[in-house]
Amino acid sequence: MQAWYLLYCKRGQLQRAQEHLERQSVNCLMPTIALEKIIRGKRTMVSEPLFPNYLFIEFDPEVIHTTTISATRGVNKLRALWRPTRYRPLGGHPSAFYLQTGRDYRPGNAA
DSSP states (O other): OOEEEEEEEOTTOHHHHHHHHHHTTOEEEOOEEEEEEEETTEEEEEEEESSTTEEEEEEOTTTSOHHHHHTSTTEEEEEEEEOOOSOOOTTSSHHHHHHHHSSOOOTTOOO
16 A cells, blocks of 8 residues: 655755655655755755655555665665554544544443
């Protein structure tokens, strides 16, 4: 199952990590922000990463193993960002269960 992960890259290796991951068919997302900076006395617009050294990636760990991602050049650490949960009561939150049934939901509570 596809899942999003947060990848921390080595300093100055963000582009390298992204190139190597894309070769492995991993979806990469690097949010950027346009900033106005003064370079050599002139104002210029530059695009910089919104989260320096971080890369959001989406892949299926059953197809591409996480150790393959961790061993990619330029990668420092791999963090899980989102994984589907096993069980969500009606509507996704215990309070939704209460609103729909009028009963309190707690694991092991036989109400």
